[in-house]
Amino acid sequence: MTAERDGSPPTEVLAERIDPAAESRMDVRGIDGVPVLECRLPGAFRALFTTRLGGDSVGRFSSLNLDPRSEDDPAAVARNRQRIAAWLDRRLVSPTQVHGLRVAGAAECAGGPAGEPCDGLTLHPEIDKGLAALLLFADCVPVVLCGEVDMAVAHGGWRGILGGIVQQAGRAMIGPPAAAVIGPSIGPCCFAVGVEVAEAFAARFGADVVMSPGRGSGEGNDLPRVDLWAATAGACVELGIRPEQVVNPRLCTACNSDFFYSYRKEGPVTGRQGCVAWVASA
Numbered sequence: 001m002t003a004e005r006d007g008s009p010p011t012e013v014l015a016e017r018i019d020p021a022a023e024s025r026m027d028v029r030g031i032d033g034v035p036v037l038e039c040r041l042p043g044a045f046r047a048l049f050t051t052r053l054g055g056d057s058v059g060r061f062s063s064l065n066l067d068p069r070s071e072d073d074p075a076a077v078a079r080n081r082q083r084i085a086a087w088l089d090r091r092l093v094s095p096t097q098v099h100g101l102r103v104a105g106a107a108e109c110a111g112g113p114a115g116e117p118c119d120g121l122t123l124h125p126e127i128d129k130g131l132a133a134l135l136l137f138a139d140c141v142p143v144v145l146c147g148e149v150d151m152a153v154a155h156g157g158w159r160g161i162l163g164g165i166v167q168q169a170g171r172a173m174i175g176p177p178a179a180a181v182i183g184p185s186i187g188p189c190c191f192a193v194g195v196e197v198a199e200a201f202a203a204r205f206g207a208d209v210v211m212s213p214g215r216g217s218g219e220g221n222d223l224p225r226v227d228l229w230a231a232t233a234g235a236c237v238e239l240g241i242r243p244e245q246v247v248n249p250r251l252c253t254a255c256n257s258d259f260f261y262s263y264r265k266e267g268p269v270t271g272r273q274g275c276v277a278w279v280a281s282a
């Protein structure tokens with residue numbers, strides 16, 4: 001697939017790929033020529049997912065790579081990040097992600113020791129003024145949680161989802177989360193895993209999140225596949241979020257590698273897209 005199929009603008013092509021159930025809860029639009037997938041959240045809470053389009057990076061990192069830890073040209077990454085920060089007119093808080101379970105406040109993270117690892121951030125209208133959280137992804141599951149008081153974003157790799165990063169993010173919020181968005185990430189179509197990982201997911205989230213080898217399409221048909229989206233949705237429901245308030249555009253990063261970086265599809269030398277969250281009134 002190509003992001004510029006039939007000469008249609010990339011925003012239109014991406015919008016067509018959103019799962020119909022999520023269409024009314026997300027918008028695809030261009031910000032300064034950069035196509036983004038924006039969540040419709042209540043109140044002043046805002047979150048968007050960047051794609052790989054619209055940046056300065058070239059080659060395998062083409063083009064909106066936001067990861068300063070990649071082997072990409074640091075100047076191109078800095079320009080890409082600055083493009084987002086300038087559009088938001090906010091300071092980006094972008095911690096070192098380690099597939100851990102630590103969740104911090106955005107201001108706390110911004111003021112803490114540089115490089116202190118963190119895989120989730122909370123944003124509060126009074127505490128985190130002028131800040132935007134930026135977490136980076138290339139297959140792992142971005143999760144946005146939103147309540148009446150504050151919001152949180154989390155980086156959910158399979159280890160994190162199994163270990164409870166979604167629960168940690170929900171508990172770190174001051175008010176209870178009432179809505180969630182699952183961002184572009186590796187889908188059940190493409191997430192083949194070893195038997196031990198499959199068994200761990202089945203034990204934690206139920207047998208429904210694991211598909212036996214050979215069922216459905218996708219690579220790795222001789223291996224079981226895990227539905228990280230279903231596991232993540234299950235974790236959100238455990239936090240008290242109603243199932244219909246868990247929005248998922250069902251955009252698999254490996255199936256849509258024209259729009260998104262995918263570690264599984266492209267290997268370790270690739271870029272990272274972002275999940276950006278902020279409180280508009282803060």
Ligand SMILES: [Zn+2]
Pocket residue numbers: 186187188189190218252253254255
């Ligand atoms: Zn896929």
